[in-house]
Amino acid sequence: MxxxxxxxxxxxxxxxxxxxxxxxxxxxxxxxxxxxxxxLPYTDYHKLSAPQNPLARRFWGKVPLQHTLSYLRFLRRGRVQHLLHQLKYQGQREVGLVLGRWYGAELTTQGLQPGFDLIVPVPLHPRKLAKRGFNQSDTFAEGLSESLQVPWSATALRRLEHTDSQTRKNRFQRWQNVATVFEVAEPHTIIGQHVLVVDDVLTTGATLEACAVALLDAGCRAVSIATIACAEH
Known part of the structure; x- marks a missing residue:
């Protein structure tokens, strides 16, 4: 130093x-x-029980989740959008690391840390990973891991297909686009575990739902989700 x-x-x-x-x-x-x-527009969803958490309600009747968490609100042309653009398209990995560390500290303060056994980022298809050079969700997972003192794995979950962009699709189209593209590549790491699945932005939740279904089908004890930001529903 x-x-x-x-x-x-x-x-x-x-x-x-x-x-x-x-x-x-x-x-x-x-x-x-x-x-x-x-x-920054914090959500504070980690302070709310499931019935009061508006993010949790998006998944009711679709997939059982232990915790439904998101650090920030995504507002167009705001600081959060700029930070995510820096992360995804300008290679500023520090954005994901710093926000992950900060959010992990918040979750620890709230007493959620002991519940998680493994952190798993939503994977990119190898073709997209090679083009971008890194997975932005990995950086958030790494930052969370540091603060929560919970291991993370970039290989436990695998993306089988290179899907079209989700940007202009409605919820049903997004679900169709990702429903069968994820599989658990390392079942021994997730069986009987409470897995925290993380991503950069939650919009309809279709991608995270598909990941959660794959993990639960492979033998997870429980699944929670956390994102850097969430868009208004």
Whole structure:
């Protein structure tokens, strides 16, 4: 670690900027400035029981989930959209890591940490993974893992098909698009376990639902989900 005066000098010559607002970071700020962190649109869904959690209601009658969690609200042209764009398309992996660490600390404070046995990110198809270079959900899983002290696996779940973009599909079309594309690649890692499945954004929930079904069918004891952000339903 650099001495404080060298760190200050380096920040003057090579200033780091906030990944949400592009303003210069102060010493001690971690990729996102204090002001942006304070103004992020938090959901606080982890503080709500299932009947009061509007996100949980999206999955009622579809798949049984232990916890339905999302850190932030996705608002168009807002800080969260900008952060996710930095993560997915600008290669800023630190966005997922930092938000995962912060959310993991929140979940630990709420007493949810002991319930999870394994964190599994929604996988990309190998073709898309090769094109993008990394899976943005892996970074969120890694950050959560650090704070929750729960192992994570990028290989437990596998995507079998390269599906079309979900962007312009309705909920039924999204479900048809992903209903059979996931399988458990390492059953021994998930049998009898409570698995936390994580992704970047939840819209209709079709992708996470398909992952949860595959995991439960393969012998999971329970499945929960968590995303960086969720879109309004």
């Amino acid at each position: 650099l001495p404080a005066f060298l760190a200050d000098l380096a920040s003057l010559v090579f200033p780091q900027t906030c990944l949400a607002c592009a303003e210069s970071l102060l010493r001690g700020e971690d990729h996102i400035c204090t002001l942006c962190r304070a103004q």
